[in-house]
Amino acid sequence: xxxxxxxxxxxxxxxxxxxxxxxxxxxxxxxxxxxxxxxxxxxxxxxxxxxxxxxxxxxxxxxxxxxxxxxxxxxxxxxxxxxxxxxxxxxxxxxxxxxxxxxxxxxxxxxxxxxxxxxxxxxxxxxxxxxxxxxxxxxxxxxxxxxxxxxxxxxxxxxxxxxxxxxxxxxxxx
Amino acid sequence: xxxxxxxxxxxxxxxxxxxxxxxxxxxxxxxxxxxxxxxxxxxxxxxxxxxxxxxxxxxxxxxxxxxxxxxxxxxxx
Numbered sequence: 001x002x003x004x005x006x007x008x009x010x011x012x013x014x015x016x017x018x019x020x021x022x023x024x025x026x027x028x029x030x031x032x033x034x035x036x037x038x039x040x041x042x043x044x045x046x047x048x049x050x051x052x053x054x055x056x057x058x059x060x061x062x063x064x065x066x067x068x069x070x071x072x073x074x075x076x077x078x079x080x081x082x083x084x085x086x087x088x089x090x091x092x093x094x095x096x097x098x099x100x101x102x103x104x105x106x107x108x109x110x111x112x113x114x115x116x117x118x119x120x121x122x123x124x125x126x127x128x129x130x131x132x133x134x135x136x137x138x139x140x141x142x143x144x145x146x147x148x149x150x151x152x153x154x155x156x157x158x159x160x161x162x163x164x165x166x167x168x169x170x171x172x173x174x
Numbered sequence: 175x176x177x178x179x180x181x182x183x184x185x186x187x188x189x190x191x192x193x194x195x196x197x198x199x200x201x202x203x204x205x206x207x208x209x210x211x212x213x214x215x216x217x218x219x220x221x222x223x224x225x226x227x228x229x230x231x232x233x234x235x236x237x238x239x240x241x242x243x244x245x246x247x248x249x250x251x
Contacts, residue, residue: 044251131245131248145246158247
């Protein structure tokens, strides 16, 4: 969590990857600040179907040292860009059942427009940039690593995402 | 040089292995990996590379004792 009482990003912990179930209520309980009039929580959860196929469970894998660093950097960027009071992100790894939270982002700011925009910015960048991968395990026993960021097909470089180019403009859409 | 691969790359390589060849940069590493499994070429072209906690590009001079992380396109969320 990054909690800031000034205009600068505050030092936060680096626990953005969790092998344990995410405690949504616990995270939200901690995400209040006297200067924040708006708190937005996004929870990305395991869906029971994918492209018409029945999903049994999901498996997430990460390279934690770089995933932690990448997510911390994204949160710091968001705090600075929208003057957030709080920015939290936590991504699960391991096997997840249907309905479990896979990733949670919480943003708190003085007004709702900044909290909504920052939340979208954070989740979109996590999906594109953090070294985290999803494997769909289907009910028929097959599995598939997928839904990858495919910006490289447009930018020609795996290190450059579409929103970093003039083609992508300033939007941050997954 | 130690190599760690993740996600779909594990369909082509063992998760962790060592290369005895002298490799100076990521282009040479890709050539070496393709010699092991040529079917991984399309996926390797979309991958990023990292050493420790930092992404690297082809200009980064790899050393014999480096552990190189090969990172397929992200699919978190």
